[in-house]
Amino acid sequence: MASAQLRSKIDIRPALTLLITASLMLGAMNARAETAPGKKMPPPIVPIESVKTISVTIHQTFSGVTQAERQVDVRAQVSGILKTRAYVEGQKVDKDTPLFVIDDKPYVAALNEAIANQSSAEAALNSVQRNWNRIKTLFSKGVASDKERDDAQSALEMAQAAVKVAQAKRVAAKINVDYTRINAPIAGIAGRRTVAVGNLVNVGDKLTQIEAIDPIQVILTTSADNPYADSPELKPGPNHPIPATLLYGTDGSKRVEGQLNYRAVSIDPNTNSITLRGIFPNPDQTLQPNEYVRVNVAVDKLDAALIVPQTALTSGIRPGSHAVYTVDSQNKITLTPVELGPMSDQGQVIKSGLSAGQRIVTDGLVKLRPDIVVEPYKGGKEKAVKK
Template sequence: MSTTVKHGYSAKTRMHFLVLFLFGSLLLSGCGSSTSAETKAPAAAPPPATVIVEAAKFKDVTEERTFTGRVEAVDTVQIRARVQGYLKKKSFVEGGEVKKGQVLFEIERDSFEITVRQAEASLASAKAALTLAQQTFNRNNKLVKQRTLAQASLDDAQSALLQAQANVQVREAELSSAKLNLGYTRITAPMNGLVGRTTYSVGNLVGPDSNALVTLVAQDPMYVSFPVPQWLMTEIRKTGRKTDGVYVSLELPDGSTYAHKGTIKFTNVQGNSTTDSVTVRASIPNPERLLIDQQLVQVSVIRKQPERKLVVSQAALLLDQQGTYVLAVDAEDKVVIKRITTGEQQGSLIVIDSGLEEGDKVIISGHQKAKPGGKVSPQMAEDQSGAVPTTGNIKSTKE
């Protein structure tokens, strides 16, 4: 009996295809599982961020404080007439420099010379009367001793002698006064300095009640006065610093540095309640006459001997609500916060009063990549070829 095959395949053949299909599905399933497992494997951790650091170091620091000051003349004299008369001559150039003893003005002398001659004549007359009174006294004294003249006559002669002596003294004083007034007709400079504008012209009547004829201002040396805050003065007094340990340097209005140095001479014993400051005054040479009275200048008070202080770059400083701090890198290359107290600025450096020790590594570039507690890859600033650390103001951050 023959078997009829329908659809072109026998039952045995269809079974063989089914086994192959199931085996292929298992292989595909295994491959899919392997690929999924490989996809879900964890990614490798990124390398630590690179930051630039520098070590806190000690440096010889010259402390300097800057103030705004004003130049003042050491001496200012208003030249006045001491006797009354007409101005006869002016012997200087307005705005020019004069020397001590130089004649500035002359007042007409004729009337004063006459007064001197009169006083000389009166003195001569008084001396003649004194000679006569002395002779009379001597003669009467002998007669009284010989008992040929009454004592009363000798007393009268002695009285006349005393009056004659007193009259001579009066006439001598009158002559001295006349000569003094004659000398006042020549008005001289009491010191070296610059003269200002003349108040009166030649021919004007001047006297003790007149305004000043001219103002004379001393030029060398000059004073420089500047206000120092009360808190700074208190700090200086607490540390026991002396004024002989500093010198004064000036910056002129054109921005140039004045060639000569000054010394502090005076500190006011009273503070200014309006500005809460104390006025300090320094003396400074002025041989080239570059400084003038009431000129505004920048005053720097600089310590003569430098001090060893710990410094870091200003670029390392950060600021938040708690104050100033730096990000330091410890021995395990972890970032730590260190709170600091800063001192004076030294160019691109800042003095560290507390919070750091010599050798501590602080971050000066790459702060945004450094997280407290995290690891970083520090590179010393001097190892960066051509890299210059950024300097500037303190950065403000939030932790």
């Protein structure tokens, strides 16, 4: 019991401290040994490529919103009780497809009255015409007076005018009867009805809307500060359409080929932007109005451009600048500042700072620093910066 109590009173902390100190000293000695002169770290292995000039096409992608190519409000042109709706909401309709019918009874009655009035006016004209023929004959023989001739001629002219008025009223009455049958003014998708059957509609009341979405148009904008804003490729017109590709879907993988056909004359002062319009085929009505899409346009072509992968770019010494690591004949790298041009499908265009034939590091820049020696990836095999 006494020996157990004695062991419990022994303080082991000095021994533990000594053990930790020895371990730290041993680690430091090993670290110094690893970094000692004569024991160099192996050079980083990185992909190296030779810069070449190639022909590239510069594309720009713009955000846009789809709109119906045509949008027409269907409105009542006569008043009356809405009797029937003859179409299915949300379905495609052809031009002149019946949509609504308004009660035509009062308009048919008005048409019949106009027909009767025209017949009466024509009968009166026939009577006046016969009287005029008699007076004209008598006047030529010196039997009728000037006043009788003038009165007969005036009566004839008034009767002729009355017939024309009656004819016009008959045409107007027939038009009103036709207006009670409301047909689709254009082909497209018929929208939701705004008035239920049985309600009274007045002249000008909106009944539904038809949207023509094949083809469908896209309204897009570009900044007035865009360096290509004044290029011919962004100045479409009726006689100068510009080929364009519409990209849609969650990942933008769906494509439709079309064209830009309009550019606004003025710049929007609120957004400093220019409005453009594209038109794209949409036979299956896959695209609907008010969808957000992207439109890709080729804005320039460079015949001899220096191209590097984006992975070859790093930050330069100055804030906001760019650089690449160039490689000399001894595989020593140098941080070389470059001026960027536009982005192409094949890679980043270099405006200045590089020459054709120079070798650059194209990836793995995070483990590099200037003036170190690197080892080319895959035993020194190099490839041109060309996709």
